[in-house]
Amino acid sequence: MEYTFGQISIAVFAITGVLAASNKVHDIFGLVVLGVVTALGGGTIRDITLGVPVFWMDDFTYVWVAAATSLTAFWIYRFFSSTYQLLLYLDAMGAALFSIQAIDKSLALGHIAPIAIIMGLFTSIGGGIIRDVLSDRPNLLMRTEFYATPILVGCVFYSTLIYFVPSFALSNILSVGLIFGLRAASIHYGLSMPSWLLIKPFIK
Amino acid sequence: MEYTFGQISIAVFAITGVLAASNKVHDIFGLVVLGVVTALGGGTIRDITLGVPVFWMDDFTYVWVAAATSLTAFWIYRFFSSTYQLLLYLDAMGAALFSIQAIDKSLALGHIAPIAIIMGLFTSIGGGIIRDVLSDRPNLLMRTEFYATPILVGCVFYSTLIYFVPSFALSNILSVGLIFGLRAASIHYGLSMPSWLLIKPFIK
Amino acid sequence: MEYTFGQISIAVFAITGVLAASNKVHDIFGLVVLGVVTALGGGTIRDITLGVPVFWMDDFTYVWVAAATSLTAFWIYRFFSSTYQLLLYLDAMGAALFSIQAIDKSLALGHIAPIAIIMGLFTSIGGGIIRDVLSDRPNLLMRTEFYATPILVGCVFYSTLIYFVPSFALSNILSVGLIFGLRAASIHYGLSMPSWLLIKPFIK
Known part of the structure; x- marks a missing residue:
């Protein structure tokens, strides 16, 4: 179940990657590479930093899913383009599950x-x-929308919750729900960082 | 023999790296660093992802070759500049051997x-x-010339061939020849991705 | 002692990171991430390339110091802004110690x-x-100020010195002093690469 959700998240990340890169990268090779990088890059950095084997080298299904979805996104991008709003919500779910x-x-x-x-x-x-x-x-570090902040809040929440709630599954569901909820709210209402959490540049 | 070719490839990559970077990076330190990065960066990522010791830490000759060639390229770049077309073909051979x-x-x-x-x-x-x-x-992901595609084709060809051809050396030569041939043709004829393999941007 | 200096260097790097990034990155999350990346990124690359556990995973104090200093720099950046010249010297000391x-x-x-x-x-x-x-x-590879060159000179100096000077501590102090001195001179006098160590671009 969690594995299936994981693969769906990979697919969604790959599609958003192709869509996002498509205004700067234009050929099929570059777009498929960037779709795959979007889907698998974060987990790759995680595993290299942790010093453990990279997850897609143990289970290559992840790469097939990311590559096949990126190829599909290349061919039918008009369809995905029209569903971009939906993809943002799926991406929020994927980010929640991944973290x-x-x-x-x-x-x-x-x-x-x-x-x-x-x-x-x-x-x-x-x-x-x-x-x-x-x-x-x-x-996203250069943008001020609420993307990473909901994830950070949810990660801290989860890390605390598992010490108090006996069920890992319950903590998991509550935390994924919290991240998704915060992120969905920020997509729906177009939230971004309040001005008191912004800096004014001073070095030219 | 293969080792010598490998070192020559490193040298060629370092020269092309210095030449390519020289319109944005201007001092000797930055250019030598970028020459070395061009020559050794790909193999470094490969080894870190594979979880094995980085190749130039086992045999530092690679770094000496890359650094010495980059320094030379800095000092006599007018010469290399006039041979840029030749370098493209050597680079194609290097990319074929490396892959x-x-x-x-x-x-x-x-x-x-x-x-x-x-x-x-x-x-x-x-x-x-x-x-x-x-x-x-x-x-190169943002450019539409045929650079990565010949390599991908040759890599798939090689991985298939070694199951059918008893001689590794023969598979090796045929595949390097295929990559070099495709890449040389695309340099000579200025080939790029056909338009049906390009995407039109839709997210502004 | 060396440990304390190390933590101070981390803090200084984090502050300079927040200040430097602040004209392109504007919210608290992005700036704290970039402060931490500035402070810990170099050592992380070093450890991953060396194939050893990343230092801040063994001693998380480094991350707390980097994050707390970045947060502080975000809140009182006007103060740090007015001390930017001082920070450059502290940064030079940090770079010397780190290398x-x-x-x-x-x-x-x-x-x-x-x-x-x-x-x-x-x-x-x-x-x-x-x-x-x-x-x-x-x-910094694209800028021509003397930043990396003093460090390179000091590193070569130190690697040679330890074969001739029986005291590691003395070699250490002399080399840190050399790097800091060269860097401080280049800050004070606004030194940059002499023109004969610059290249004129030739590929458009």
Whole structure:
């Protein structure tokens, strides 16, 4: 069940990656590479930093799913384009699932909660940041929408909850729900960082 | 023999790296770093992803060759500039050798063919992509020339051929020849992706 | 003592990271991430390349210091802004300490001096380069000020000195002093690469 959700998240990330990169990258090779990078890049950074085998080398299904979805997105992008709003919500669900899974993986390796939270962030936002660097787009660190903040809040919430709630599954569902809820609200209402959490540049 | 070719490929990649970066990076330190990164960056990513020791830490000759060639390219760049067309062909040969070597290395580590093909791509195009990101140039994913596609075709060809041809050396020569031939043709005729393999951007 | 200096260097790097990124990145999340990346990114690349556990996963204090300092820099950036000149000198001291520490770490792992010198450079300039790539600023390879050159000179000096001077501590102090002195001179006098070490671009 969780595995199926994981693969669906990979597919959604790949589609959003192709769509996002498509105004700077134009051929099938570049777009499929960037779709795959968006879907698998975050988890790859996580595993390399953790010093464990990269997940898609153990189970290549992830790459097939990411590549096949990216190819499909290339061919029928008009369809996906018209469903972009829906994709944002699916992407929010994928980011929620990815970050909580990464926390579970890191804790299982014996790491402390703060490291696990960092890995949750790496996994959910790393792929998109690499895509944006490779396709010369402003990455999410440079934008002020609520994307990473809901994930950070949910990761901290989950790391705390598992010490108090006996059921891992319940903590998992509550935390995924919290991240998705916060992110969905920020998509729906177009929320971004309030001005008191913004800085005015001073070095020219 | 293969080792010598490998070192020559490193040298050629370093020269093309210095030449390519030189319109954005201007001092000797930056250019030598980018020459070395172009030459060794792809293999470094490959080894880190594979979880094996980085090749130039086992045999530092690679770094000396890359650094010495980059320094030379800095001092006599007018000469190399006038031979740029020749360098493109040498670069094609280097990319062909690198990608096939990376497949051999990955298969020898027990990985499946698709992973080996990904490593072949990482090794041959990774260094140039890092160079372009570091020197703020459009990387090859953003260009539509035939660069990565011949390599991908050759890598798939090689991975298939070794199951049918008893001689590794013969498969190797045929595949390097295929990649070089396709790439040389695309340089000579200025080929790029046909329009049906291009996407029109739709997200502004 | 050395540990305390190391943590102070982390803090200084984090502050300079927040200040440098603040003209392209505007919200608290992005700025704290980039402060932490500036402070810890170089050492992370070093450890991943060396194939050893990443230092901040063994001692998470580094992350707390980097994150707390970045947060502080976000809130009182006007104060830090007015002390920017002082920060440049502290940054020079931090880079000196980081590079020499990285050489010690690499040599202790049994690597040869040239590898150790490369690791010294990775550690001291890697974090700033990643920050500049992520915040779309010209990175130091593209600028011609004397930043990396003093570090390179000091690293080569240190690697030679330890074979002749019986006291590691003395070699350490002399080399940190050399790097800091060269860098401080180049800040004070606004030195940059002399024109004979610059290239004129020739590929448009």
